[in-house]
Amino acid sequence: LDPPDSHHLSAATGWLELGDLAEAGAEMAQVAAQFRSHPHVLIIRYEVCAKAGEWIAATEIARTLTQLEPHQPGAWISLAYAVRRKPGGGIPQARAILVQALQAFPKEQIIAYNLACYECQSGDLNAAMSWLEKACTLGDANKIKLMALEDPDLRPLWPDLRKARA
Numbered sequence: 637l638d639p640p641d642s643h644h645l646s647a648a649t650g651w652l653e654l655g656d657l658a659e660a661g662a663e664m665a666q667v668a669a670q671f672r673s674h675p676h677v678l679i680i681r682y683e684v685c686a687k688a689g690e691w692i693a694a695t696e697i698a699r700t701l702t703q704l705e706p707h708q709p710g711a712w713i714s715l716a717y718a719v720r721r722k723p724g725g726g727i728p729q730a731r732a733i734l735v736q737a738l739q740a741f742p743k744e745q746i747i748a749y750n751l752a753c754y755e756c757q758s759g760d761l762n763a764a765m766s767w768l769e770k771a772c773t774l775g776d777a778n779k780i781k782l783m784a785l786e787d788p789d790l791r792p793l794w795p796d797l798r799k800a801r802a
Contacts, residue, residue, distance in 0.1 A: 637671055637674060637676060637677070640666075641667050641668050641671050641677075644663045644664065644666045644667050645663070645664075645667060645676060645677060645680060647659075647663040648660040648661075648663035648664045648680050648684070649680060651663060652680065652683055652684065652687065655687075657684055657687055657688050660680070660683075660684050661684055664677070664680060664681055664684060673700070673704075675701060675704050675705050678697050678700060678701050678704070679701065681697050682694055682697040682698055682701070682714055682718075685697060685718075686714075686717070686718065689721075691718050691721040691722035691723070691725070692722050692723065694714075694718035694721075694722070695715065695718040695719055695722050695725070697718075698711060698714040698715035698717075698718050698719075699715055701714065701715070702715055706740075707740075709737060709740075709741040709744045709746070709747065712733060712734065712736075712737035712740075712741070712747075713734070713737070713746055713747065713750065715733055716730040716731075716733040716734045716737070716750065717730070717750075719733060720754075727754045727757055727758055728758075730750075730754060731751065731754045731755075731758075734747050734750055734751050734754070735751070738751070743774055744774070745771045745774035745775035745780065746771070748767050748768075748770040748771035748774060749767070749768065749771040749780060749783075749784075751767040752764045752765070752766075752767035752768040752770075752771060752784075752790065752793075753787065753789035753790060754789075755767055756789055756790050756791075756792055756793060757789055761792055761793060764790070764792075764793060765793060765796065768780070768784060768790070768793065781797055781800070781801065784797055785797055785798070785801075
């Protein structure tokens with residue numbers, strides 16, 4: 637992207653970081669129409685929608701990103717995240733997206749981590765712990781365990797995780 641569109645995108649990013657969704661959206665609205673389907677623009681649009689809780693729009697944007705950039709694991713993670721939260725979506729649909737993504741990105745720790753969250757929320761604590769252990773083998777185990785101890789999705793695992801850290 638060239639100016640002025642790159643400036644609008646940068647400004648929108650700044651407004652997002654400050655938590656001002658209205659200003660971020662206003663900046664995104666100023667991006668020229670022919671660039672609104674550019675992956676960098678879509679990523680920021682997704683963030684605006686996600687932070688606003690507009691999960692149907694976020695799902696559509698993430699789905700478009702998976703089509704434009706299927707080699708980017710973040711697009712699949714965003715799609716699963718939005719599908720989990722959108723009306724008519726849920727954990728089973730989000731899990732299916734990440735299981736599919738795992739085939740393409742078997743070494744992506746955040747996919748395994750999110751699968752741990754989904755299994756935990758579905759009540760399968762053994763599967764959740766297994767996915768969390770896989771995430772730990774793929775990434776920095778200490779950081780992942782600390783993150784897990786703050787993640788409400790993994791609250792049922794907290795006692796076991798605290799014992800393991802002691």
